[in-house]
Structure formats: structure tokens, C-alpha cells
Amino acid sequence: MPSFSKSISLGKELKIADEEFKLLRDFIYAKSGIWIAENRKYLLENRLANRIRLLNLKSYGEYFYFLQYDPRREVELNRLFESVTTNETSFYRNPPQLKVFQDKVLPEIIAAQRAAGQKTLRFWSAGCSTGEEPYTLAIILNEVLKGELAQWNVRITAHDLSEAVLASAREGVYNEYTLRTTPRDIIARYFIPESGRFRLKPELKRLVQYSQLNLSDRELLKRVERSHVVFCRNVIIYFDDVVKRQVIGSFYDNLLPGGYLLIGHSESLHNLSRAFKPVHHPGAIIYRKEE
Numbered sequence: 001m002p003s004f005s006k007s008i009s010l011g012k013e014l015k016i017a018d019e020e021f022k023l024l025r026d027f028i029y030a031k032s033g034i035w036i037a038e039n040r041k042y043l044l045e046n047r048l049a050n051r052i053r054l055l056n057l058k059s060y061g062e063y064f065y066f067l068q069y070d071p072r073r074e075v076e077l078n079r080l081f082e083s084v085t086t087n088e089t090s091f092y093r094n095p096p097q098l099k100v101f102q103d104k105v106l107p108e109i110i111a112a113q114r115a116a117g118q119k120t121l122r123f124w125s126a127g128c129s130t131g132e133e134p135y136t137l138a139i140i141l142n143e144v145l146k147g148e149l150a151q152w153n154v155r156i157t158a159h160d161l162s163e164a165v166l167a168s169a170r171e172g173v174y175n176e177y178t179l180r181t182t183p184r185d186i187i188a189r190y191f192i193p194e195s196g197r198f199r200l201k202p203e204l205k206r207l208v209q210y211s212q213l214n215l216s217d218r219e220l221l222k223r224v225e226r227s228h229v230v231f232c233r234n235v236i237i238y239f240d241d242v243v244k245r246q247v248i249g250s251f252y253d254n255l256l257p258g259g260y261l262l263i264g265h266s267e268s269l270h271n272l273s274r275a276f277k278p279v280h281h282p283g284a285i286i287y288r289k290e291e
């Protein structure tokens with residue numbers, strides 16, 4: 001093994017050397033598009049020290065080597081992704097934007113499909129974390145289509161980089177905290193209480209299909225079924241501008257004409273794409289792919 005052991009062990013704290021930081025930062029970027037700026041070096045230190053200890057390694061350099069050559073590297077790559085991202089999410093996150101989705105976007109798309117004699121609806125939750133976002137979409141769809149939902153061919157495709165969050169999403173059981181901004185009547189209608197937790201009803205769960213996908217992999221993104229609406233909220237913040245532009249371009253190509261891209265409250269397409277038409281609503285800007 002090359003002598004990477006540059007980390008300095010200060011008491012119990014394992015410090016990352018500049019060279020090790022650069023190697024790991026570039027490795028993470030190449031594998032996921034996630035960019036860790038110099039001033040967030042502490043993030044790698046804080047989050048990876050534990051992995052290094054658990055694997056009985058001595059330094060970040062050894063960890064870098066492990067990620068490339070150890071037989072367990074695929075599993076560890078997932079752990080690494082989980083260490084450098086936050087999976088924070090909740091049901092009914094950003095209610096003003098979801099109100100626009102429920103009151104304007106969905107009725108418009110449903111009316112257009114009806115006019116075309118079609119009953120297909122496709123949604124994509126890109127960076128879905130533990131499932132709260134795609135399941136919220138499933139609930140809203142049920143609220144809008146009501147008894148008619150069963151006659152429509154609906155699919156919500158949900159992707160994330162992390163296998164761990166996908167496993168939890170597939171389970172579909174949630175605590176009260178993640179439902180904190182969800183209306184009480186919605187909880188009563190769509191969840192089954194289970195030992196202090198809440199299980200999403202199977203008829204809604206069925207609408208969502210999960211799989212692992214790396215959003216920075218342009219070729220894989222081309223294979224995703226075309227969508228009426230893409231939700232990619234609070235995900236592009238992890239990427240640098242090169243990967244942001246590439247991912248937004250892939251969403252544009254994926255969207256059906258007249259479709260919409262919905263991004264996070266604190267995110268914007270400014271300087272990233274001029275292809276979309278921003279549509280302003282109270283409390284939310286959404287992005288339309290013109291027909």
C-alpha cells in the first residue's frame with residue numbers, strides 16, 4: 001500500500017492532511033458529482049473519522065486506498081455517500097410550492113391528458129431520500145383525482161444515491177416528526193397507526209417505484225422514462241455548477257413538452273439554464289418546459 005499515512009492523530013481526533021482532503025474530495029466528485037469546498041474540510045473530518053475507526057484504518061489516506069482496492073469497496077462507497085450528504089426531508093415540505101402543484105400544475109396536466117384522450121401520468125422524484133417527497137406526491141394525486149385515480153396509469157419514479165435511504169423509503173413507516181407539516185386529516189386518511197409510528201397505506205405506496213441512481217451519471221439519466229413533472233428539491237445544492245448544469249439539462253430533456261421542474265425553496269436556475277420558462281406563483285417559482 002502507498003504511504004498515505006499523513007493524517008495526524010491529535011488525542012482522539014483524526015486530522016485530515018491537505019493532500020488526503022484533495023484526494024477524497026476529487027474521488028467523491030468523480031463518483032457522485034458532490035463537491036466539497038475547501039472550507040467544508042471539517043465535514044469530511046467529522047463524518048469519516050468514524051468510518052476509519054470502524055474499518056480499523058489509521059488515516060484518511062488509507063481510507064482512500066480502501067475505497068479503491070478493498071473487496072468491500074462497493075459497500076463502503078455507499079457508506080461514503082451517506083456520510084457526505086444529508087437526507088433531511090419531511091412530508092409536505094415547502095407547502096406553498098405543493099399548493100401550486102396541487103391547484104395549478106396537476107389540474108393543467110390532467111386536463112391536457114384528458115383532451116388528448118390519455119390517462120397516463122409520470123412523475124420523477126430525483127433525490128427522494130427516505131420517501132417523504134414521492135409519497136407526498138402520491139397523496140396529492142389521490143386528493144386531486146380522488147376515486148378516479150384507479151382508472152389512471154400513474155407512476156412516480158423515485159431515485160437516490162443512497163441505498164440506506166431507499167430501504168427505509170420502501171418500508172414506508174414514519175415517525176410523527178417527519179409528518180409535522182402534514183395536515184391532520186391527511187394523516188388520518190392515508191396512514192395506519194402502528195406502535196407510535198405511521199404506515200403509509202399500500203394503495204399509495206404502490207404508485208412509487210424506487211431505485212438507486214446517481215444523478216451525475218448523464219447516460220443513466222437518459223434512460224429514465226419521460227415525465228410530466230420532475231421534483232428535484234434540495235439536491236443540486238451538493239453539486240458544483242458544471243454538474244448542476246448537466247443535471248438540469250437532463251431534466252429538460254426528460255420532461256414532456258409543457259412539463260414542469262420543481263426545485264428547492266432556496267435553489268434557483270439563475271446562471272444554470274435559460275431553457276425553462278420561470279412561472280411565478282405566490283410563494284413559489286416553478287419552471288416550465290414550453291411546448
Ligand SMILES: C[S@@+](CC[C@H](N)C(=O)[O-])C[C@H]1O[C@@H](n2cnc3c(N)ncnc32)[C@H](O)[C@@H]1O
Pocket residue numbers: 032033034085086087088089090093126127128129130133159160161162165213214215216232233234235238264
Ligand atoms: C436533503 S435530501 C432532499 C430530499 C427531498 N428531495 C426533499 O427535498 O425533501 C437530498 C438527497 O439527495 C441525495 N443525493 C445527493 N447526491 C445525489 C446524487 N448524485 N444522485 C442521487 N441522489 C443524490 C441524497 O442522498 C439525499 O437523500
